[in-house]
Amino acid sequence: MDWANLTQQLINGLSLGAIYALIALGYTMVYGVLRFINFAHGDVFMIGAFAGLYVHRWLKPLFHWMPDFLSALIVLLLSMLICAVIGIVIEKLAYKPLRQRSRLTVLITAIGVSLLLSYGTQLVCGAAPKGFPQLIKNETLDLPGVVSMTTEQVVVLVVTVLLLISLRFIVQKTRMGLAMRALSNNPTAASLMGVNTDAVISFTFGLGSALAAAAGIFFAMLYQAIDPFMGILPGIKAFVAAVLGGIGNIAGAALGGVLIGLLETLVVGYSKNIGIPPGFRDAVAFVILILILMFKPAGLLGKSEREKV
Amino acid sequence: MSLPVSSLLRPLPLHSSSRTRFHGSLSTSSTAVLLAALLCGLVLSGCKKKDAAGNSNEIVIGEFAALTGATASFGQSAHNGVRMAIDEANANGGVLGKKLRLVTEDDQSKAGEAATVVRRMISRERPVAIIGEVASSRSLEAAPICQQNKIPMISPASTNPKVTKTGDYIFRVCFIDPFQGAVLAKFMLQRGWTKAAILTDVKQDYAVGLTDFFQDYFTKNGGTIVSEQSYSSGDKDFKAQLTSIRGTNPQAILVAGYYNEAGLIASQARELEIKVPLLGGDGWDSPSLVEVAGEAMEGNFFSNHFSSEDKSPAVQNFLAKYKAKYLLDPDAMGALAYDAAMLLLDAIKRAGTTESAALRDAIASTTGFPAVTGNITLDASRNASKAAVILQIQDGKFRFVETVAP
Amino acid sequence: MKPNIAHIALAAGLVASFALNAIAPQLDDYAVNILVLAGINIILAVSLNLVNGHTGQFSLGHAGFMAAGAYTSSIITLSLSPVLSTAPAWQGHVAFFGALLVGGVFAALCGFLVGVPSLRLRGDYLAIVTLGFGEIIRVVIQNTEALGGARGLEGIPPYTNLLWTFGIATVAIYVVASLVNSTYGRGFIAVRDDEIAAEAMGINTTKYKVTAFVVGAFFAGLAGGLYAHFISYIAPEGFNFLKSVDVVVMVILGGMGSTPGVAAAAVLLTLMNELLRDFEQYRMIVFALLLIVLMIIRPQGLLGNFQRRKRKPAQP
Structure with a gap:
């Protein structure tokens, strides 16, 4: 066993997993309050990356005056803000009129929104992949053994952990978080107790979209190129992560994301040893999804729930 | 072509009663009617264009x-x-x-x-x-x-x-690919790089072909392939494959694929401190190659159809x-x-x-x-x-290295 | 059900296919091209409609079944081609029909595999699982050297003509319409409208769901075979998620659960693709907007006309 190789693969997998985790949170939160899969969430992730690209382009003259981490932070926060607004607008225009309709109707609308976002971006920005600027000076840090980690990977992991901690704070310690939990637990009771359902739903969409935007920026930072259809696969894999962890469960989404990121990387890295061609990478998440739905539909951390009549 | 659209819309009122669906055979027969109407419209519009060309000037x-x-x-x-x-x-x-x-x-x-x-x-x-x-x-x-x-x-x-x-x-x-694959293999062997790793875009027929023919020539002429990895175009993360390749210590890496991914692969390879040259085929030829990867592309080679430095x-x-x-x-x-x-x-x-x-x-x-x-x-x-030319990336430009004849 | 009228319609459709095929030499290639694509799209849309529209199981993996049928039938005709190239044309067509059927059966088998886990899943989950299945089929083909891998299969004999295309389209419409309109077929609609109530009434919902998947996949497989033997070249990229979305758009615009509506939408969208060739960039944006607006103001689809009952709000 080559430990250095394994450690390296784990580091690579962990940073990919962090991105899946951030996207998965959006799926899980929206599912928690509205009980539907926001199919367009992966495209919000893509918009986040594009927002980062353009914010960086517009503010470039200003960035000469400040250190790297500050300008990167500004790009990150502005993109998160932009996506939060987009998320809220999408909910108000497309999903809100459908609150009482069947899940299928909402799903189709979500597919429509997804297509609109990706083809709209293609129209505005072109289909060809675009290079993403280096937001922070990227250096390779040598760890013990022949393992290396880049500054970007460190930043992604640290910021993801910070975002997860603040999300936990919002959900557990604030009034808005309480309202979100109440709505998720029992919408009728929550609204009878004076919870402003619309405000909570908007807030949830905003929060989820902001996290997706952060994931988009991190993805673009690590992999340098972005295109209008980059959101489809990570979006679906993140959904699988949310299901794996137990949909509606915030800790579960984070766990599921990290697991999928790790598994995917290990399958590719050890494809020769386990006899699976690396091309099967994209199938990993789906196989997990099918297995989990067949054997433990509630997910790793979720509690099982019967569909009520 | 406006005809078929108008003929399309007409038969529909047949079904305006919401109960039609439950009285089965009607919908089947009217479908046939609908189809026929559509097809006639189409056929007519198709026929009209039969003799468009023929201007002798x-x-x-x-x-x-x-x-x-x-x-x-x-x-x-x-x-x-x-x-x-x-x-x-x-x-x-x-x-x-x-x-x-x-x-x-x-x-x-x-x-x-x-x-x-x-x-x-x-x-x-x-x-x-x-x-x-x-x-x-x-x-x-x-x-x-x-x-x-x-x-x-x-x-x-x-x-x-x-x-x-x-x-x-x-x-x-x-x-053709066999020639290009052979050119790259020949070039590597000439430089004494006998241990090569391959990273192929399995989603692109071009890349898979290039790899096959490269491998064929390379191994028949004394080279060894130490690692074979693959990816699919559209992938952004190549670190897993590159980490595996790094473990086998190749002297050069063939990256068979297009410029989008080649740029990403180059920069991720450098992040993982892989210092051996990367080689590619004509699919690398695009200004975007250097845009994405920047300095990480420096020193890499690819085969191409022509060089703008050719005098x-x-x-x-x-x-x-x-x-x-x-x-x-x-x-x-x-x-x-x-x-x-x-x-x-x-x-x-x-x-x-x-x-x-x-x-x-x-x-x-x-x-x-x-x-x-x-x-x-x-x-x-x-x-x-x-002949094919071999180019090297130097200071963000594609520099002419040599011509390899068939 | 009045079988006479249905059978007459079937016969009329087949005769029309013969007639169309007979005048095909008079048409230019491009018109034939559009007609064949329209016919293939009708098969795809009508078969997906059985799953998505009539049975209310949302599938996003139709392109995967299409790929299964396309590859299976192509492998057969390609391996037979040394024999068939010297044989009379009719023998080739017989072999082609056999290959199509085998492809359809194989796709149906895949449909069965998707149908089984779907027993436990509802609506949106199922959509993602089918999407996953479709992608897995594509990934497997892409990594199988015997199927040409990413390079695809070329030189597939071009047996597909208007007769095959519209003959099969007519049969697809007939089968789906008869299935749904029979006493037996009420079960599909019952499963869609209220699965739990259907179950309580003694309907074997499992059987209906799996039947819908198997029949839908079978015809998707035939459509794939027709496509492969028309274009002569197939590659896994042509059967990706966006191809499934194309078919879903046809079903939704045509009106889920309305066979004539969906068939008309398939033809309409094929034509629009050609008419709006110069506006390709905007086409999908218009469709996306149409989907969103339709779901809000007219969830039964642009051309469909059945009354979709309002459901109770989603249960918490």
Whole structure:
């Protein structure tokens, strides 16, 4: 066993997993309050990356005056803000009129929104992949053994952990978080107790979209190129992560994301040893999804729930 | 084509009762009615276009390319090259005393579209010959149609050997993957790099072909492949594969794929402190290669059809004209497409007619045609045999290293 | 049900296919091309409609079944082609029909595999699982050297003509319409409208769901075979998620659960694709907007006309 190789693969997998985790949170939160899969969430992730690209382009003259981490932070926060607004607008225009309709109707609308976002971006920005600027000076840090980690990977992991901690704070310690939990637990009771359902739903969409935007920026930072259809696969894999962890469960989404990121990387890295061609990478998440739905539909951390009549 | 749409909408009120659906057979029969109405409309609109072409004062040249979609950058370059050749010929009074008219169709970089647009072009315009495509997969869709209609097709840059095997009306002006794979293998061995790793884009037929032929030549001539990894175009994360490759200590890495991913692979390789050179094929040829990867690309090599640093008058002349016309530096696709069009025009002149069999024979007998990308002689399999160049990335530019003859 | 009228319609459709095929030589290639694509799209849309519209199981993996049928039938005709190239044309067509059927059966088998886990899943989950299945089929083909891998299969004999295309389209419409309109077929609609109530009424919902998947996949497989033997070249990229979305759009615009509506939408969208060729960039944006607006103001689809009952709000 080559430990250095394994450690390296784990580091690579962990940073990919962090991105899946951030996207998965959006799926899980929206599912928690509205009980539907926001199919367009992966495209919000893509918009986040594009927002980062353009914010960086517009503010470039200003960035000469400040250190790297500050300008990167500004790009990150502005993109998160932009996506939060987009998320809220999408909910108000497309999903809100459908609150009482069947899940299928909402799903189709979500597919429509997804297509609109990706083809709209293609129209505005072109289909060809675009290079993403280096937001922070990227250096390779040598760890013990022949393992290396880049500054970007460190930043992604640290910021993801910070975002997860603040999300936990919002959900557990604030009034808005309480309202979100109440709505998720029992919408009728929550609204009878004076919870402003619309405000909570908007807030949830905003929060989820902001996290997706952060994931988009991190993805673009690590992999340098972005295109209008980059959101489809990570979006679906993140959904699988949310299901794996137990949909509606915030800790579960984070766990599921990290697991999928790790598994995917290990399958590719050890494809020769386990006899699976690396091309099967994209199938990993789906196989997990099918297995989990067949054997433990509630997910790793979720509690099982019967569909009520 | 407005007819079918209007005929479409009319039969519908038949079903306006919401209960129709539950009274079964009615919907089946009315479907047939609907279908029939639709088809009549379509057929009528189709028939009208039967004799559109036939203007004897012009020669119609067809072209299909990916002007939009994921590989638009290749398609646009190719289109520029063809347009320049046609415009030039027209400025010099046309060919056989007739003006040339270029008809271009966009296949949107999508599967299935190439076949449709080529049929459309043939039905509507009846071009004397067709130039396209850069991508082998889309050339393979169009080739049987051109062959069946006996319209010569010249592909500027489809390097997959199967393309011209479709039939005797299908030609190309570029070298083929076996040759390119061998060139890269030969180059590596010459430099003493006998331990190579391979990273292939398994989603691209071109990349898989290149790898096969590289591997074949490389291992037969004393090289060893220490690691074989793959990815799919559209992937952004190559660290897992690169980490595995790093563990096997190769002396060089073949990255068979297109420039988008090659750029990402180069920068991720450098992040993982892989310091050996990366090598690629003509799919790397794009300014975006360096844009994405920046410094990480420095020192890497790729094989290509031509080099803008080539001092030959043909190349320099082409560069000057292209730059004046489009305010851009041409890439190999532009040059190859220009060559394809020029070779076609030369063949029309030699044939003295645009009649398809005569034109086909004239193209097939091309020998030593002085093209921008090297002198072209078409062999019995309708492939161009000519030299390849090896380029190295230095200071963000593609520097000419050497020419490798067939 | 009045079988006479249904059978007459079937016969009329088949005769029309023969007639169309007979005048095909008079048409230019492009018109034939559009007609064939329209016919293939009808098969795809009508078969997906059985799953998505009639049975209310949302599938996003139709392109995967299409790929299964396309590859299976192509492998068969390609391996037979050395024999068939010298045989009379009719023998080739017989072999082609056999290959199509085998492809359809194989796709149906895949449909069965998707149908089984779907027993436990509802609506949106199922959509993602089918999407996953479709992608897995594509990934497997892409990594299988015997199927040409990413390079695809070329030189597939072009047997597909208007007769095959519209003959099969007519049969697809007939089968789906008869299935749904029979007493047996009420079960599909019952499963869609209220699965739990259907179950309580003694309907074997499992059987209906799996039947819908198997029949839908079978015809998707035939459509794939027709496509492969028309274009002569197939590659896994042509059967990706966006191809499935194309078919879903046809079903939704045509009106889920309305066979004539969906067939008309398939033809309409094929034509629009050609008419709006110059506006390709905007086409999908218009469709996306149409989907969103339709779901808000007219969830039964643009051309469909059945009354979709309002459901109770989603249960918490």
